[in-house]
Amino acid sequence: MKYSIIVILVFCQVLTFGQSNWKKDSTVIYNNEDSSKVYRFGGVAISHAFISPYQNKLLVTDKYKSNDNRGMYVSLNEPRVDLISPDSTTVGLAEGVSESHNVFVANNYANFKSGTYFSDVHNSTAELNFVRGSKDVIGFRDGGHLVKSSVLKISGTFSNNQRTYRNTEFDLINLRFFTDPLSNNLAIIDNFYGLRLEDFRGVNASIIQKGWGIFIKPSVLNNFFAGKVGIGTQNVTHKLTIEAVSDPLKITGLANQSSPEKVLTVNSDGEVFKSNLADQVHPFMVSTSDVSLSDEVEIYIHKGPDAMFTLPAANTRTGKVWKVSNVGTGTITLNLGFYDGNEIRTTILNKSGANNFNIFSDGTDYISIK
Numbered sequence: 001m002k003y004s005i006i007v008i009l010v011f012c013q014v015l016t017f018g019q020s021n022w023k024k025d026s027t028v029i030y031n032n033e034d035s036s037k038v039y040r041f042g043g044v045a046i047s048h049a050f051i052s053p054y055q056n057k058l059l060v061t062d063k064y065k066s067n068d069n070r071g072m073y074v075s076l077n078e079p080r081v082d083l084i085s086p087d088s089t090t091v092g093l094a095e096g097v098s099e100s101h102n103v104f105v106a107n108n109y110a111n112f113k114s115g116t117y118f119s120d121v122h123n124s125t126a127e128l129n130f131v132r133g134s135k136d137v138i139g140f141r142d143g144g145h146l147v148k149s150s151v152l153k154i155s156g157t158f159s160n161n162q163r164t165y166r167n168t169e170f171d172l173i174n175l176r177f178f179t180d181p182l183s184n185n186l187a188i189i190d191n192f193y194g195l196r197l198e199d200f201r202g203v204n205a206s207i208i209q210k211g212w213g214i215f216i217k218p219s220v221l222n223n224f225f226a227g228k229v230g231i232g233t234q235n236v237t238h239k240l241t242i243e244a245v246s247d248p249l250k251i252t253g254l255a256n257q258s259s260p261e262k263v264l265t266v267n268s269d270g271e272v273f274k275s276n277l278a279d280q281v282h283p284f285m286v287s288t289s290d291v292s293l294s295d296e297v298e299i300y301i302h303k304g305p306d307a308m309f310t311l312p313a314a315n316t317r318t319g320k321v322w323k324v325s326n327v328g329t330g331t332i333t334l335n336l337g338f339y340d341g342n343e344i345r346t347t348i349l350n351k352s353g354a355n356n357f358n359i360f361s362d363g364t365d366y367i368s369i370k
């Protein structure tokens with residue numbers, strides 16, 4: 001009896017040692033294919049350096065050893081190029097609008113106890129890191145020059161195979177956000193960011209010689225913003241809100257050399273409005289004595305006795321006009337003459353027909369124009 005118990009124990013130990021953590025599920029079979037699912041509980045490591053998956057359910061590490069090296073390759077509905085006569089029917093074509101074909105799905109069901117607070121993004125559905133600059137003492141000797149690299153590269157291919165397939169809409173990146181379909185959701189998001197670039201970490205941001213937060217190269221693309229856009233401010237109140245520091249806005253093609261057309265007006269709050277020619281207010285000055293004419297004033301109306309009007313040199317006013325009207329009791333005398341026909345005038349009388357002049361500078365002389 002004693003020997004029988006020993007034999008049974010040894011046999012049970014052999015069965016236990018022969019068991020594997022890998023499980024097989026053959027409950028679902030499609031088209032007589034061997035579609036058994038193999039799975040296991042616990043972590044798996046595929047690595048040249050580590051023998052343990054550590055905190056990961058799946059750890060994949062590799063090293064440079066060829067010109068085409070991938071840590072992991074996942075493909076769905078890939079053509080059977082190994083066949084003598086490849087055809088797309090060997091893969092299968094989508095037929096139903098409700099079909100779902102995803103190459104990769106990752107879910108993080110973030111459930112936290114009340115009062116749990118994280119000041120940084122320590123929990124996410126996916127984390128992708130491109131790491132350069134590790135210290136030599138741990139085995140890195142990075143000194144290469146990469147012309148282009150990226151943390152995440154996404155590409156979509158539309159090739160010509162003589163078939164008129166069509167997409168009504170195609171998104172290179174499609175971002176979606178879902179809330180509960182029922183109203184009265186008690187959850188709160190204080191600030192939502194569809195796409196956010198955090199401030200740079202560390203103290204060496206100056207290593208970037210020239211950078212763009214958003215860089216869109218193709219000129220065929222139109223860029224659309226349904227909401228409000230803020231530049232230099234987080235308090236966005238208009239379709240475009242700019243926090244002015246010195247020269248906040250430049251519009252090429254609107255200005256005429258150094259004299260911009262008055263097509264925009266700005267109120268005391270910094271709001272910019274379009275201005276029609278009929279709505280424009282012309283800057284003017286009413287004088288009763290001597291005046292030195294200024295670039296800030298367009299129209300001068302004199303209502304006083306004799307007065308001296310001092311003009312700067314004509315070459316400082318190229319292309320500009322002063323409008324002068326004498327409705328006073330005296331005569332306006334100018335320090336510089338202007339052409340009125342083939343004569344040079346130095347006075348503007350207070351008589352009808354001789355009291356209004358548009359004095360224009362061609363860069364050399366002042367000329368009366370009507």
